[in-house]
Each structure stands twice: as C-alpha cells, then as structure tokens.
Amino acid sequence: MPTAVIMEENFDKLLEQCEAQELEAPGGIATPQVYAQLLALYLLHNDMNNARYLWKRIPQAIKSASPELAAIWTVGQHIWQRDFPGIYTSIAAYQWSENILPVMEALRESTRQRAYGLVAQAYTSITAEDFAAFVGYSVEEAVKGVVSQGWQADPNTRMVMPKKPEPPPVSSVPNEQQLARLTDYVAFLEN
Numbered sequence: 001m002p003t004a005v006i007m008e009e010n011f012d013k014l015l016e017q018c019e020a021q022e023l024e025a026p027g028g029i030a031t032p033q034v035y036a037q038l039l040a041l042y043l044l045h046n047d048m049n050n051a052r053y054l055w056k057r058i059p060q061a062i063k064s065a066s067p068e069l070a071a072i073w074t075v076g077q078h079i080w081q082r083d084f085p086g087i088y089t090s091i092a093a094y095q096w097s098e099n100i101l102p103v104m105e106a107l108r109e110s111t112r113q114r115a116y117g118l119v120a121q122a123y124t125s126i127t128a129e130d131f132a133a134f135v136g137y138s139v140e141e142a143v144k145g146v147v148s149q150g151w152q153a154d155p156n157t158r159m160v161m162p163k164k165p166e167p168p169p170v171s172s173v174p175n176e177q178q179l180a181r182l183t184d185y186v187a188f189l190e191n
Helices: 003-023 032-044 048-057 060-065 067-080 084-092 101-122 128-135 139-148 175-190
Strands: 152-154 159-161
Touching: 003 032, 032 048, 032 060, 032 067, 032 101, 048 067, 060 067, 067 084, 067 101, 084 101, 084 128, 101 128, 128 139, 128 159, 139 152, 139 159
Parallel strands: none
Antiparallel strands: 152 159
16 A cells, blocks of 8 residues: 555544544543644644634643644644645644644645646746746756656746646536436426
C-alpha cells in the first residue's frame, strides 16, 4: 500500500480517536493536546466548519495557555481566507510538537496539491512568481515541480502554462434508461 494511503488512514483513525477522547473527557473538557490534534486534523481534511466550531468550544483558558493551539488556529484562519502564502509561512513559522508535526507537514503537502489543482483548472498561464507563492516554493523549485508534472515553463517570459486536468468521466446512461428515469420522475410529480 502506498505511504500516502497508509498515512491518510492513520490520520482518519487518529481523527476518530481524538473526537472520541473529546466526547469522553471528564467534565466535557479535553486536554490541550487533544484539542490541538483535533483542530489540526480538521484543517488537514479541509473541514473548516468543524474546525471553527471546535475553536469556539475550546475554553478560553486552554486557548491562552497553549501557544501551539493558537498557531494551529492561525493556519486555519489563512486557510479560511484562502491565503496560500500565509498558510505556508504560518506552518513554517512555528516549531511544532512531535505529535502535531506530521499532521502539519501533511497539511502543507495537501494544500500544495490543492493549489496545483486549482491553478491547473483556473489558469492557462501564470507568472512563475505568482505560482511559486501559491504552492509555497521558491520560483526555481516551483518551475522544476511543474516541468516534472508535464506542465510547460517559459524561462524568457517567466510564465508557467499548466496542463489542463482530464475531465471526469461522464457516466454514460443509455438513452432508454434516461427516458425511463425521466418518465418515473414525471409520473411521481403528477401523482
């Protein structure tokens, strides 16, 4: 099994464990470590609603006593604002504990992959500097990365031309089946 799949499964299990620990915590208040892991995992899964509600229900005393928790929330704020350069700088700016570090590294990489996908969908060409800011690399590293993915980079104009992603396969429903489904809908609406 590829390493990324194994890590994703571990993060899913860890998320379930952290949620259970929060629910079973004495007095309904978990430890700062549980809150930090849970918040980081919600950000990793791009589950901003649960991340925001978790932040609201964490007691103020725990928020102010845990600088790591505040640093994770700063990353979450950048994600919420879609500030890609801010995401990378806020992840790099803090010295994460050993239980949060793998989650934050995975968050940085998943954000980077999401940025690659967004640029591929939205742009026909983008300056190398803007693209590097989107993916959190230096301009040279970003250009090397796009060339390795089959994109084109023009060193004279310093432009990157993304390769368009393959459109998702359209489910081919036979015409008779479409007609039967439409007939069922109309018959349902009439009754």
